[in-house]
Amino acid sequence: AQSVTQPDIHITVSEGASLELRCNYSYGATPYLFWYVQSPGQGLQLLLKYFSGDTLVQGIKGFEAEFKRSQSSFNLRKPSVHWSDAAEYFCAVAPSNFGNEKLTFGTGTRLTIIP
Amino acid sequence: NAGVMQNPRHLVRRRGQEARLRCSPMKGHSHVYWYRQLPEEGLKFMVYLQKENIIDESGMPKERFSAEFPKEGPSILRIQQVVRGDSAAYFCASSPSWGGVTEAFFGQGTRLTVV
Numbered sequence: 001a002q003s004v005t006q007p008d009i010h011i012t013v014s015e016g017a018s019l020e021l022r023c024n025y026s027y028g029a030t031p032y033l034f035w036y037v038q039s040p041g042q043g044l045q046l047l048l049k050y051f052s053g054d055t056l057v058q059g060i061k062g063f064e065a066e067f068k069r070s071q072s073s074f075n076l077r078k079p080s081v082h083w084s085d086a087a088e089y090f091c092a093v094a095p096s097n098f099g100n101e102k103l104t105f106g107t108g109t110r111l112t113i114i115p
Numbered sequence: 116n117a118g119v120m121q122n123p124r125h126l127v128r129r130r131g132q133e134a135r136l137r138c139s140p141m142k143g144h145s146h147v148y149w150y151r152q153l154p155e156e157g158l159k160f161m162v163y164l165q166k167e168n169i170i171d172e173s174g175m176p177k178e179r180f181s182a183e184f185p186k187e188g189p190s191i192l193r194i195q196q197v198v199r200g201d202s203a204a205y206f207c208a209s210s211p212s213w214g215g216v217t218e219a220f221f222g223q224g225t226r227l228t229v230v
Contacts (some may be wrong), residue, residue, distance in 0.1 A: 004157075032217055043119075043206060043223035044158075051217065090157055094216045101148065101171065101216045105157035 002027040004091050006106035014114050015083050021076040021109050023091030031093040033074040034103065035065055038088045047089075050074065051096070061085070086113045117142070119209050119222035120189075127228045128197045136192040136225045140209030147190040148219060149182060152204040164190060165212075197229045 003026045013019055025031065032051050036044040048059025055067040065076045074091060091106040120139040128134050140147050145166050150158040163171040164184035175182065179197075184190040194201055204226045208219040 036221075041226075043121075044221040046220075049217065092158075101146070101163050102160040102174070103148075103150075103158070103216055103219070104160070105150075107155075107157045 002031060002093055002095065002104050004093055004104055004106035006089075006091055006109050008109045009107070010110045010112065012112040012114060013081055016080050019076075019078045019081045019085070019111070021089050021091075021111070023074045023076065023106060025072050025074065025091075025093045027072075027093060027095070030069065030096060032096050033065075033067060034092040034094070035059065035063070035074075035076050036090045036092060036105075037061075038090065038108075040087070044090065047076070081111075081113055083113045083115070086111055119144075119207055119220050121205075121207050121222035121225050123225060124223065125226050125228070127230060129230055130198055131196050134194040134197050134201070134227055134229075136194075136205050136207075136227070137189040138192070138207030138209070138222060139189040140207075141220055143211055144209035144220075145212045146210045146215065146219075147184050148208040148210075148216070149190075149192050150206045150208065152206060152224070154203070158206060161192075194227075197227075199229050202227055202229045 005024045034049045035047040047063050048057045050057045050067050057065050088108045090108045092103045147164045149161040152158045160174040162182045179195045181193045204224045206224045208221045210219040
């Protein structure tokens, strides 16, 4: 069965500092990979996704993620965070074959931004 | 084009009552997914439906929970005889028939509180 690990439960960074959120997955083949953001009391918004091709993926709000097959990782990065980036971030995977339509989510990383 | 609409946003039920959660997918979307988010946890897949069909209900509790997506109208997640452990945020996502989970959009969720 596939699984997703987000080892950092809570991260605090200063506004303007760089950010990296870690995500590792376990799956027999290369899955589809996603990062979502959830603001307090809100639903999930897709930041970016990886299916194939270029392993560096650009998303919305200045985020990017890099797929590293050898490390089974899909870490999310942003060069300079803004106070509005404070939220919960979820990494998710889905099998890369149609017919199995489940997203498996990590437990999330809560991001706090300090002035 | 309105997004995925869920209602109510907040629902309070006493133990033993029924909870009915509604999800109207985005226009043109025929696939619906339900996920549950327990406090301090990631989202867990519950059920995947297409119009008038349950495709995958492997994440649904065996008792008290049911889901439907009729030909007309919203998808309904029903929880009978609610217990305190059902308190959670329930999210619906929808996608077009050609995209599957890779093109899924999430609603803002229904937060169920059982008292």
